[in-house]
Amino acid sequence: MTLLKKNIAANLGSRAWQALMSLAFVPLYIKFMGIESYGLVGIFASLLVLFSVLDMGLSTTLNRELARLSILPDKAQEMRNLVRTLELPYWGMAFVIGIAMVCLSGPIAYYWVRADELSPAIVKQAFMIIGGVVAFRWPIALYSGGLMGLQKQVLLSGINVFEATLRNVGAVLVLWLISPTIQAFFIWQIFASMIHVFLTAGFLWRSLPKNSHRSRFQKEILFRIWRFAAGMTGISVTSIILTQTDKIVLSRILPLEMFGYYTLATVVANALLFLIIPIFSALFPRFSQLVSLHDQNGLKELYHKSCQFMSVMILPAAIVVSFFSSEILFLWTGDPAIVMNTHSIVSILIIGTALSGLMHLPYALQLAHAWTKLALYTNIIASIILVPMIYFLATHYGVVGAASAWVILNAGYVLIHIQIMHSRILKGEKGRWYLNDVAVPLIIAVTVAAIWRLLIPDEMSKVAIFIYLAGVSVTTLIATAVATSVTRQWIYQKFVMLKGSYGR
Numbered sequence: 001m002t003l004l005k006k007n008i009a010a011n012l013g014s015r016a017w018q019a020l021m022s023l024a025f026v027p028l029y030i031k032f033m034g035i036e037s038y039g040l041v042g043i044f045a046s047l048l049v050l051f052s053v054l055d056m057g058l059s060t061t062l063n064r065e066l067a068r069l070s071i072l073p074d075k076a077q078e079m080r081n082l083v084r085t086l087e088l089p090y091w092g093m094a095f096v097i098g099i100a101m102v103c104l105s106g107p108i109a110y111y112w113v114r115a116d117e118l119s120p121a122i123v124k125q126a127f128m129i130i131g132g133v134v135a136f137r138w139p140i141a142l143y144s145g146g147l148m149g150l151q152k153q154v155l156l157s158g159i160n161v162f163e164a165t166l167r168n169v170g171a172v173l174v175l176w177l178i179s180p181t182i183q184a185f186f187i188w189q190i191f192a193s194m195i196h197v198f199l200t201a202g203f204l205w206r207s208l209p210k211n212s213h214r215s216r217f218q219k220e221i222l223f224r225i226w227r228f229a230a231g232m233t234g235i236s237v238t239s240i241i242l243t244q245t246d247k248i249v250l251s252r253i254l255p256l257e258m259f260g261y262y263t264l265a266t267v268v269a270n271a272l273l274f275l276i277i278p279i280f281s282a283l284f285p286r287f288s289q290l291v292s293l294h295d296q297n298g299l300k301e302l303y304h305k306s307c308q309f310m311s312v313m314i315l316p317a318a319i320v321v322s323f324f325s326s327e328i329l330f331l332w333t334g335d336p337a338i339v340m341n342t343h344s345i346v347s348i349l350i351i352g353t354a355l356s357g358l359m360h361l362p363y364a365l366q367l368a369h370a371w372t373k374l375a376l377y378t379n380i381i382a383s384i385i386l387v388p389m390i391y392f393l394a395t396h397y398g399v400v401g402a403a404s405a406w407v408i409l410n411a412g413y414v415l416i417h418i419q420i421m422h423s424r425i426l427k428g429e430k431g432r433w434y435l436n437d438v439a440v441p442l443i444i445a446v447t448v449a450a451i452w453r454l455l456i457p458d459e460m461s462k463v464a465i466f467i468y469l470a471g472v473s474v475t476t477l478i479a480t481a482v483a484t485s486v487t488r489q490w491i492y493q494k495f496v497m498l499k500g501s502y503g504r
Helices: 003-033 035-055 058-069 076-112 120-137 140-149 153-177 182-207 219-253 256-270 273-292 296-323 325-333 336-358 360-368 373-421 430-455 462-483 485-503
Strands: none
Touching (some): 003 153, 035 182, 076 219, 219 373, 273 296, 325 462, 336 360, 336 373
């Protein structure tokens, strides 16, 4: 198995486990703490995304630079100096973030969050603790980016599996055995985050090439990488505006209970990222290496193969969840109120997330060429249009309107952004991307899942629903894989190998 395939497999396995850990324990979190406290967990997740803008593109820059330098000779000292140079300001910013959260906890508790059961004092305590969680979780992105750039993604996946298990299982045990409160939940998150960041940092430094000289801070490195990092910062800022406006608006206009339902729907839709991010993480460093080697033919073939693989991985899953959201939520939570208030939001959000997933590898290709302007300018234009639209849809149509804005945003990227990109990078490949990489797997997935939706019985037991959904998922995935050329060839090769082994 090639390194790229090992990285993809490890990333997918790690993300699948993280998704399992996150989704499996959500009903228990709600049971122990209540839906309002879980709404605070949703706000915490949004804050993590908002603070990621202060990354200033450094984690992605470290990923790209280490991938590029790792295939060049005599770059050990430069690589170690690069990590040290980015590490120091990163930790300084983490400290500032923690202090800022503590200072803002009062205004957030008393003037922003609308809680009925939780007192403002409890909410304030929760946000003060969140400051510590964010401070320790934030540098993880830098060290993870470094390990990904070094192609140590199997190692990183192992660390993430351990951390996800520790964080989620430990949180449930704390809520069950010690205190079923939001404060206890977040205190445990601080402990888990400390373990995670120190493990990731330690393994990154051990994975760097050895050198006789000590690593040192070099401001010249910052001057060299500033243009790419600045572009990434701009993209991060505008991406946060585009992805978090719905949550910011809804956290203000909705009662905390209803925002908890929206948070739950977001968790389900974002579970698709556990398929998207591993593929992006494995391919981005390899794209960067091929660009450095000026291997256009290799880049073109890898790009289309990986885009088709991405479509096969995410489109069947997204379509099945969208068509059968009520049944899935019922199996998962067993709560009719959650199903009633959440299923339509899930059906809409998952489609938007799937469209976003289709754009991840084209985006990786742009970053590999150090071309950040297209994504930045597109995001700026989208923000100008979309932010008032999100506010209008959210205030007039509530959570369903806000979710619809997510679909509109990503549909625009698929229809417009790709055409601009392929006028400069891999010219002439636009049609192949739309037809072979996206349209074929999309049509097959929708067709097969729609047939199953039409044939579903009116009443079924939980066991029958599970079996039915398993049949839907397996047949939709297989049909999509067989219809898509890259996975069809892979299946055929495995079949031939299997047949040959039995023949011997």
